Amino acid sequence: MARRVGLEVSLACAEAVKLANADVVAAYPITPQTHIVEHLAELVADGHLDAEFIPVESEHSAMSACIGSSAAGARTFTSSASQGLALMHEMLYIASSMRLPIVMAVANRSLSGPISIWNDHSDVMGERDTGWIQYFCENGQEVLDLTLTAFKIAEDPRVLLPVMVNMDGFILTHVIEPILMPEQAEVDAWLPPYVPQLCLDPAKPISMGMVGVPEVYTEAKRAQVQAINDSYPIILEHWASFAKQFGRSYQPVESYRTEDAEAVFVSMGSLSETIMSAVDEMRAAGQKVGVVRIRLWRPFPVAEFTKAVAKAETLVVIDRNLTFGAPAGPVATEVRALLFSQGIQKYVANFEAGLGGRDVTRDQFKEMLAKAQKAKAAGQDMTCEMVGVKE
Amino acid sequence: MISAAEAIKNYEKITPKNIPLAEPFSRGHRACQGCGEVLALRLVAKAVGQNLIAVSATGCMEIISSPYPQTAWNVPWIHVAFENAAAVASGVEAGRKALIRKGRIADAGAKIVAFAGDGGTADIGMQALSGALERGHDFTYVCLDNEAYMNTGIQRSSSTPFGASTTTSPSGSKSKGQMTWKKNMPMIAAAHNVPYVATASPAWHLDLMNKIRKAIATPGPAYVHIYSPCPTGWRCGPETSIETARLVVQTRIFPLYEVIDGKFVLTRDIKNPKPVEEYLKMQRRFRHLKPEDIEVIQKRVDADWERLLGFVKATNPEAAEKAE
Ligand SMILES: Cc1ncc(C[n+]2csc(CCOP(=O)(O)OP(=O)(O)O)c2C)c(N)n1
Numbered sequence: 046m047a048r049r050v051g052l053e054v055s056l057a058c059a060e061a062v063k064l065a066n067a068d069v070v071a072a073y074p075i076t077p078q079t080h081i082v083e084h085l086a087e088l089v090a091d092g093h094l095d096a097e098f099i100p101v102e103s104e105h106s107a108m109s110a111c112i113g114s115s116a117a118g119a120r121t122f123t124s125s126a127s128q129g130l131a132l133m134h135e136m137l138y139i140a141s142s143m144r145l146p147i148v149m150a151v152a153n154r155s156l157s158g159p160i161s162i163w164n165d166h167s168d169v170m171g172e173r174d175t176g177w178i179q180y181f182c183e184n185g186q187e188v189l190d191l192t193l194t195a196f197k198i199a200e201d202p203r204v205l206l207p208v209m210v211n212m213d214g215f216i217l218t219h220v221i222e223p224i225l226m227p228e229q230a231e232v233d234a235w236l237p238p239y240v241p242q243l244c245l246d247p248a249k250p251i252s253m254g255m256v257g258v259p260e261v262y263t264e265a266k267r268a269q270v271q272a273i274n275d276s277y278p279i280i281l282e283h284w285a286s287f288a289k290q291f292g293r294s295y296q297p298v299e300s301y302r303t304e305d306a307e308a309v310f311v312s313m314g315s316l317s318e319t320i321m322s323a324v325d326e327m328r329a330a331g332q333k334v335g336v337v338r339i340r341l342w343r344p345f346p347v348a349e350f351t352k353a354v355a356k357a358e359t360l361v362v363i364d365r366n367l368t369f370g371a372p373a374g375p376v377a378t379e380v381r382a383l384l385f386s387q388g389i390q391k392y393v394a395n396f397e398a399g400l401g402g403r404d405v406t407r408d409q410f411k412e413m414l415a416k417a418q419k420a421k422a423a424g425q426d427m428t429c430e431m432v433g434v435k436e
Numbered sequence: 437m438i439s440a441a442e443a444i445k446n447y448e449k450i451t452p453k454n455i456p457l458a459e460p461f462s463r464g465h466r467a468c469q470g471c472g473e474v475l476a477l478r479l480v481a482k483a484v485g486q487n488l489i490a491v492s493a494t495g496c497m498e499i500i501s502s503p504y505p506q507t508a509w510n511v512p513w514i515h516v517a518f519e520n521a522a523a524v525a526s527g528v529e530a531g532r533k534a535l536i537r538k539g540r541i542a543d544a545g546a547k548i549v550a551f552a553g554d555g556g557t558a559d560i561g562m563q564a565l566s567g568a569l570e571r572g573h574d575f576t577y578v579c580l581d582n583e584a585y586m587n588t589g590i591q592r593s594s595s596t597p598f599g600a601s602t603t604t605s606p607s608g609s610k611s612k613g614q615m616t617w618k619k620n621m622p623m624i625a626a627a628h629n630v631p632y633v634a635t636a637s638p639a640w641h642l643d644l645m646n647k648i649r650k651a652i653a654t655p656g657p658a659y660v661h662i663y664s665p666c667p668t669g670w671r672c673g674p675e676t677s678i679e680t681a682r683l684v685v686q687t688r689i690f691p692l693y694e695v696i697d698g699k700f701v702l703t704r705d706i707k708n709p710k711p712v713e714e715y716l717k718m719q720r721r722f723r724h725l726k727p728e729d730i731e732v733i734q735k736r737v738d739a740d741w742e743r744l745l746g747f748v749k750a751t752n753p754e755a756a757e758k759a760e
């Protein structure tokens with residue numbers, strides 16, 4: 046039977062890694078990820094988790110050590126954020142192209158400069174195209190559950206890709222939430238030890254990380270693209286089996302009060318909870334509005350997303366990160382491209398909100414919708430509109 | 437953990453009679469003719485044998501050995517990037533350690549060896565190396581020092597010797613080529629207080645292989661710095677590699693020594709050194725040097741040798757006495 050505990054979300058993430066019986070944790074501290082790795086170090090020190098904890102000298106080495114450890118056949122975890130994630134950048138592509146099922150929790154934080162330890166999604170947006178499966182958590186339970194499913198998905202021989210579990214720094218990582226903690230035995234039964242297809246084994250020598258001459262590079266990359274596209278139904282399959290085993294079900298896209306909604310907010314991460322309460326208030330005031338939350342960011346859930354927003358005429362896409370000199374933020378750009386490519390006509394407004402830890406209030410969401418509707422009526426584009434700027 | 441001295445007491449010594457026949461690193465790779473670096477690499481692989489798990493940094497040796505779908509490696513091999521061979525090796529070591537402890541893989545005595553060039557070691561890979569040495573992983577790190585970034589076209593590194601002309605330290609009317617002195621990487625490794633550090637040259641192939649045997653017999657991190665002639669980058673004949681590798685030791689430019697548990701041991705005392713000029717004149721990278729420049733180099737080499745003897749004296753007085 047699962048236990049209900051009150052736990053800081055960072056610790057819930059670390060407890061999930063413990064429940065998963067990770068073999069190796071290699072990590073370097075950075076706010077707001079520190080509690081995750083400190084708790085893991087403690088679990089190892091106290092003998093609750095039988096793993097090698099490598100206190101590396103940088104994030105670049107953290108991911109490099111994870112690549113080595115995963116290539117040796119060990120279940121491998123790391124965690125980072127912001128500057129640390131940026132320092133890993135080079136290694137992230139290599140981890141995915143070597144098809145190594147590393148799991149990483151990212152406590153999303155803004156990027157310097159100016160240096161800021163507070164939350165937004167600029168760190169992960171820079172890693173969007175690194176070939177990792179990426180999803181965003183909304184609450185503590187989701188962090189625990191989706192960290193567990195990350196191992197299951199990553200290590201599936203049909204997938205073999207690294208998974209990045211995103212959670213908003215501070216806003217999510219540092220809050221105490223009620224969490225249902227599954228039994229170790231139950232997790233063990235659902236998530237057996239990792240069995241690598243190939244690894245560094247003197248009994249069966251293989252060469253990993255060879256030179257990709259022009260004659261093979263394109264094919265190697267195509268195989269990798271195919272792998273992440275093909276992972277989509279398998280992700281759903283494992284989320285379904287998780288639901289069956291543990292009773293909590295997860296979808297790539299989550300909709301709230303969208304049935305008859307004329308306007309729909311599109312967001313990722315913990316902002317969605319604020320938007321939901323704003324939606325409740327707007328609904329009470331007679332506005333037909335809802336929220337669509339993108340949980341699975343890579344591979345992008347094209348069909349589910351399109352279906353989720355099908356009825357709305359107006360989309361209000363929130364980018365919790367900036368873009369410089371582009372027509373829209375990364376999330377809005379993708380949404381617009383996706384709809385356009387399918388011949389779907391909608392008004393897509395784009396706001397950049399909650400940067401560097403700035404709170405976004407319910408009233409601000411109401412204002413965003415009002416602005417979007419006004420611009421739409423006037424036939425104007427509404428894009429990259431920064432929310433809450435003090436003039 | 438036992439000391440290095442203890443661990444290497446009964447190491448399996450290689451002699452002319454029992455040179456291993458197996459080639460974990462096989463022929464047919466794409467190195468240049470006369471490449472001293474690939475020779476050093478092959479000797480290391482021979483000394484370790486089939487139980488080698490190799491981790492390579494980006495560089496000449498990685499490129500020439502692994503053009504997919506061909507590989508020169510008959511043992512498990514991984515290449516990840518340029519600056520992180522030591523970090524990758526720490527992960528391989530930790531991963532295997534955990535799996536062995538949990539009974540998921542057998543402990544068949546595999547030896548993890550990381551290979552990198554001088555650039556991958558003394559420059560861009562220094563931080564990762566320092567971290568791995570300090571953390572005490574059980575692995576051997578081999579720096580194959582050809583004194584420049586050869587893979588990208590002979591650019592200078594911090595291991596390029598004073599006076600050498602490279603594509604980014606060219607000699608010219610206002611330049612003598614490299615204007616800085618070679619970074620002393622083995623001493624930096626030794627400063628980490630790792631149990632075993634050694635320098636080696638392929639001109640003494642048995643010594644080189646035996647140092648590798650000792651390095652892999654030592655629990656914890658070991659560092660071996662191998663002088664690796666590169667005829668292409670040094671602009672000398674491909675037939676001169678071994679001669680160069682011998683002269684560099686005989687001139688005292690590259691002394692052969694070990695540091696065992698902090699004790700310095702001179703493996704080859706050079707009583708009557710040859711003048712550095714003999715070494716320098718064989719390579720066109722030094723062609724522009726004037727007699728006064730060579731004099732400066734000679735003085736530096738003499739001083740460095742005395743300094744090394746000082747370390748031997750200070751840490752290993754008995755050996756120093758014997759040498760005198
Ligand atoms: C981060 C990064 N910077 C630069 C390079 C380009 N690069 C590849 S190998 C190399 C030089 C290798 O020099 P060294 O380590 O001395 O090995 P060698 O080729 O001389 O054996 C450089 C600069 C790279 N691959 N990665």
Ligand code: SF4
Nearest residue numbers: 467468471496666668
């Ligand atoms: S450039 Fe030098 S080190 Fe590289 S393969 Fe050729 S000879 Fe060997």
Ligand SMILES: [Mg+2]
Nearest residue numbers: 553554582584
């Ligand atoms: Mg080099």
